[in-house]
Amino acid sequence: AQSVTQLGSHVSVSEGALVLLRCNYSSSVPPYLFWYVQYPNQGLQLLLKYTSAATLVKGINGFEAEFKKSETSFHLTKPSAHMSDAAEYFCAVSDKRDDKIIFGKGTRLHILP
């Protein structure tokens, strides 16, 4: 069965500092991996996705994530945090067999001035 674990339900970084949100997955077949962001009172917006092409995936708003099969990880990074990055971030996994997406519990990112 597929699963996703996001380490840290809350992460705080200073404005301008590196953002690192951790995600580990479990899947019996090569997975598709996603990062979504949710701003208050809004739906989810796709940041980036991995579909077995390049292992380093670049997304919107300066975010990127690296697929590491040996570590079963798909951590999200951004070199320099901006106040507008404050939101909740969800890592998710699916596979070729169906469209069901399994989400992690989410990490709320706080940006300190």
Add this chain to the structure above:
Amino acid sequence: KAGVTQTPRYLIKTRGQQVTLSCSPISGHRSVSWYQQTPGQGLQFLFEYFSETQRNKGNFPGRFSGRQFSNSRSEMNVSTLELGDSALYLCASSLGQGGQETQYFGPGTRLLVL
């Protein structure tokens, strides 16, 4: 191109009632999925429809049902509402089938059961 729209955006019901939520996918998208989001359980998959057929179903009781129409619009119904059904219900659409397809989410319907 218009995004995924969900109606209504907010809803208040009482225990025992039933509710129907509506989702209009992005034009041309044929797959619609539904998710329940709560603070305790996070985001949980409810079901997915493609070309009017339910392809996948999550671990929810039979009180939760859905359907998809020929124009790809989808409805979700919850009967005999319980307090625990209070949640944000999100709909997502994608162009086709397959786990690699990008799902585009609507703003959600926030349901409060009293």
